Amino acid sequence: MPARTLLAVVLAATALAAGTPALAKPAAASGPLEITSSMMIESRSAAADGTTRVSLVKPTRVAPGDRIIFVLAYHNVGTQPLSNVVLANPLPRAIAYRGVSPGSPAPEVSVDGQTYGALASLRVRALDGSTRAASPDDVTHVRWRIASPLAAGSQGQFAFQAVLK
Amino acid sequence: MSATGVRRAMLAGTAAFASFVSTGAAQAQTGSGTTAGTEIKNTATATYTVSGVNQSKTSNEAKFVVDRKVNLTLTPDPANTQVSVGQTGAVLRFKLTNSTNGTQDFILSMVQAISLLGDNFDATNVKIYADARGGGSAGTGIGDGVYDSATDKLEFVNELGADESVMIYIVADIPADQAAALANITLTAQVAAGGDPSTAAAGPALTASLTNDDAVVDVVFADSDGIRDGRTSATLGYAIANRDVALTVAKSSLVMSDPVNGAVLPRALPGAVVRYCMIVSNATALVAANAINVTDTIPDNTTYVPGSITVGAIPLLGACILGTPMNDSGAAVALSPFTGSYTEATKVVKATIPTLVGPGAVAVTFQVKIN
Numbered sequence: 001m002p003a004r005t006l007l008a009v010v011l012a013a014t015a016l017a018a019g020t021p022a023l024a025k026p027a028a029a030s031g032p033l034e035i036t037s038s039m040m041i042e043s044r045s046a047a048a049d050g051t052t053r054v055s056l057v058k059p060t061r062v063a064p065g066d067r068i069i070f071v072l073a074y075h076n077v078g079t080q081p082l083s084n085v086v087l088a089n090p091l092p093r094a095i096a097y098r099g100v101s102p103g104s105p106a107p108e109v110s111v112d113g114q115t116y117g118a119l120a121s122l123r124v125r126a127l128d129g130s131t132r133a134a135s136p137d138d139v140t141h142v143r144w145r146i147a148s149p150l151a152a153g154s155q156g157q158f159a160f161q162a163v164l165k
Numbered sequence: 166m167s168a169t170g171v172r173r174a175m176l177a178g179t180a181a182f183a184s185f186v187s188t189g190a191a192q193a194q195t196g197s198g199t200t201a202g203t204e205i206k207n208t209a210t211a212t213y214t215v216s217g218v219n220q221s222k223t224s225n226e227a228k229f230v231v232d233r234k235v236n237l238t239l240t241p242d243p244a245n246t247q248v249s250v251g252q253t254g255a256v257l258r259f260k261l262t263n264s265t266n267g268t269q270d271f272i273l274s275m276v277q278a279i280s281l282l283g284d285n286f287d288a289t290n291v292k293i294y295a296d297a298r299g300g301g302s303a304g305t306g307i308g309d310g311v312y313d314s315a316t317d318k319l320e321f322v323n324e325l326g327a328d329e330s331v332m333i334y335i336v337a338d339i340p341a342d343q344a345a346a347l348a349n350i351t352l353t354a355q356v357a358a359g360g361d362p363s364t365a366a367a368g369p370a371l372t373a374s375l376t377n378d379d380a381v382v383d384v385v386f387a388d389s390d391g392i393r394d395g396r397t398s399a400t401l402g403y404a405i406a407n408r409d410v411a412l413t414v415a416k417s418s419l420v421m422s423d424p425v426n427g428a429v430l431p432r433a434l435p436g437a438v439v440r441y442c443m444i445v446s447n448a449t450a451l452v453a454a455n456a457i458n459v460t461d462t463i464p465d466n467t468t469y470v471p472g473s474i475t476v477g478a479i480p481l482l483g484a485c486i487l488g489t490p491m492n493d494s495g496a497a498v499a500l501s502p503f504t505g506s507y508t509e510a511t512k513v514v515k516a517t518i519p520t521l522v523g524p525g526a527v528a529v530t531f532q533v534k535i536n
Contacts, residue, residue, distance in 0.1 A: 037209040037224040060377035062205075063234035063385045064198020064266050072209050072224070085213040092207055094199040094231070150213070164231065165199050 032078020033150075035087060040069045068162050069101055072144075075155035082150040087158060088143040094165045097139035101159035107142040116143055196328040201233035201267035202382045232383040235356050235371055236264035237271070238390075239399040242332065245347075248339050249407035255288070256312045257335040257401040261295075261354050263325040264389070270357040270367040271295075271322035275335060278349035278400060286345040288337035288403055293352065295322045296332035312336060321367040324359055335401070343409055349402040356395035371395050410449035410523060414459065417442050417485065421532065435535050438470065442485035442530045443516075447523035457518040459529050462511070466536045469512070473532035474505035476516050485528050491516070505529070 040056035047053040056069055072087050090113065091097060100106040108116040111124055111134050122134035144158045199205075209224040242260040263269055273295070277287045297316040298308045312334040322331055335350055358368030373393070374383035386393035422428045423437035431437055443461060447454045463469050477488015491498055491505025495515070498504065505516045516529040 031220055031222050032215060033211055033213055033220075033222050035209055035211045035222055035224040037207050037227045039205070039207055039227045039229060059229040061232055061374075061383050061385060062229055063232050063387065065234070070207065074211065078215065080215050082213040082215050084219075085211065087209060087211045089207070089209040092205050094203060094205055095207075164205070 032076055032080060032152075033082055033085070034075045034077055036073040037089070038071045038073075040071060041066060042069065062164055064164055066164050067098070068095065068164055069159055070095075070162060071101075071157055071159045073155070073157040074150075076150045076152055079152050081152060085146040085150050086143055087146075088141060089160075090141045091139065091162065095162045096165050097136050097142065098161045098163055099136065101161050104157070104159040105144060107144050107158065107160055109139045110141040110143070111138045113141050116141070197236070197264050197266040198234065199231045199266060200327065201231055201265075203231040205229055205231060230380055230382055231266070232374075232385050233371075234266050234385050234387045235269075235395045236387045236389055237354060237356055237395070237397055238262045238264060239333075239352065239354050239397050241399055241401045245402045245404045247406035248403045250339060250343060250345060250405055250409070251341040252339045254314070254336055255339055255403055257337075257350060257352075257403070258310075258312075259333040259335075259352055259399055259401065260330055261322060261325070261333050262330040263327060263356075265356060266327055268324050268326050268359040269371075270359050270361075271325060272355040272357050272367045272370055273321055273333060274353050274355070276351050276353075278351050278402075282349070283347045284349040284402065286340060286342055286348050288348045288350065289340055291335060291337040291350065293320055294334045294336060295319050296334065298331060319364055321357075322354070323364050323367070324362055337403070339403060339405070345405050347402050347404050349400050351398050351400040353396060353398040407452070410447050410452050410454045412454050412457070412521075413446045413448070415444045415446070416461070417444075419485075433535060437535045438532055439467070439535065440473075440530055440532045442528055444479060444485060444526050444528050445518060445521065446526040447521045449523040453520050453522040455520050457521060457527075459516045459518070461514045461531075463514060463531075463533050467533035468536055469507055469509075469514070470532040470534055471507070473530075474507065474514060474516065475528075475530045476501070476503035476505055476518070477528060479526055479528040485530065487530060488528060503527070505531075507531070 039059055041059045041062060043055050043057040045053050059068065070089060072089060074087060076082050097109065109119050110116045111122050119134055119136065119139065123131045124134045124138050125131045142160055206226050206228040208226050210221060212219065212221045240260050242258045246255055246257050248255045261271060273293045275291060275293055278284050294317045296308060296310060297319065310332045317334060325331055333352060335352060355370050357370045361368055371384050373386055377383065386395050388394065388397065390397050418439055418441050420431045420433050421438045421440050423431040423434045425434060426432060441461065443459055445457060445459055471493055472490065474491040474493065475488040476491055477486065479486050489498055489501045489503065491503065493507045495504055495506030502519050503516060507514050514531045518527050521527055
C-alpha cells in the first residue's frame, strides 16, 4: 500500500481516538496487538523419575487461600513494530497480589491505579491522614512496560502470583 | 490531550505518595474468605503506539467460580456440668463455629461414650437443641447462650452464616443411681447444604465433589480437625456432684437421778430423771446434709421434762454433751442455728439441724421423768 494512503488511514483512526483516554477503551475490534488473559493454578504431580512436576492448569477447583497465577500473553500479529507497549491488569477485588512469577519480568504495581512503581517505594495513606509502607495486600493494579518496540510477529508473556482471598 | 502528552504521562511512573486509599481496600484473607459461588473475572488492557498513533486493546475475560471450602469447629463451652442424682433437664453446652465460606445448615447427632475416663452411667431422655437465633425485636432467649426450653427447640442448626457461631445444648435427665459418677456424651456436627430458610429439616449433608468444573461450585473439605469429611465432634460429661449422704442416728439413754439416791448411782425408779441422747452423724466427707429433722416419741410411762431439749455439737470421741437449750415451742434461739420443740398432744420431741457437713455430728438431748 502506498505510504500516503496508509497515512490517511492512520490519521482517520487518530481523529476517532483523540477524545478518548488512552488506557480506558479499546480503539477497534481488532488490532495488531493481541493480548490474552488467563488465570491458572499450580498442579503438582509425581513425574516418572520421582521428582514432582508442577504444571499450570485451569482453575476448576479453587478455594479461598489458594494461589492463582495470572498470565498475560501478547502477540504482535501486525506488520508494523509497536512502540510504548504497556500491559495493565487491574486486580479483581477478591484477589490479593503476592509477587512476580518466576521467569517473568517484575511488574510495576500501584495501590491506587494512578501511580506505578516498585512496591517498596509506594505508601498508603489511611483515612486519618497517616501513611505507612504499602504491603502486597494493598496492590490494586499491575503493569508491564516494554521498553523497546515490539517487532512484527514477536510475542511473549508476563505472569504474576496472587492469592484468592 | 495530545498524543505526545499521553506518551509522557504513561512513561512517568516515578514513585510518589498514593493519596487517600482506604486501608480496607485490599485486605489479606481473614476468616473463611471469599464467598462460595463468587465469580472472579479478570480482564487485561494494553496500550501501544503504531506508526505514531496510539491504540489500545482489551483482552478476553478470564473467569472462574470460587468453590465451597468446608470447615467447622465444635468446642465445649466451657466444661463438664455438675449435676445431682435424679436431676432432670441437665444441660451440656457446646459452641459451633461455621468456618465455611458460605451459609450452611448443620446436622447434629450424639453418642453416649463408652467407659471413657470414669464414665459409668448413661443419661436418659437425651435431646439436642440449637440456641434460637434470629433478628427482629430482642425477644428473650434468642441467641443468648442460655438454654431456654420455650425458645430453643430446633434440633439442627439452620442457615448459619460464614464465620458465625451458635451454642448447642444437650439436655438430659440423670438416673436415680447413687453409684453414678460420670456420663460422657459426644456431640457431632455435620456440615449440610444451606440456602433454604425452612426450619422443617436440615439440608442434605455435603459430600465432596467428584467432578471438576470451573463453572460449578465444587465442595472441598478443608476440616481443621484433619479428617476431610465436613464433620467434627466434641465430648462433655455430666459429673455427679450431689448424692445422698451417709446419715446415721445413734440413740442412748442415761439415768440422771432418782428420788432415793439423788445423782449418785441413780436407778431407774419411778420419779427418776432419764436423759435421752441422739447423735446425728454425717459420714460423707465434704458433702453437707441439709434440713435434718430429728424426731423421737417419749417412751410410755414417762413424762417430758419441760425445757430439757438441747442441741449442740459434740467432739469426735462420740461422747454426748449438752448443747444449747431449746424452746419447747419451737421458737428460734438466739445465736443458735438449731431449733427444738415438744408437742404434748403427740408426745413428740423434734429438733431441726439446718446443715451438717461431713465428717461431723450433732447431739440432741431431752429428759423425761419416769412415772
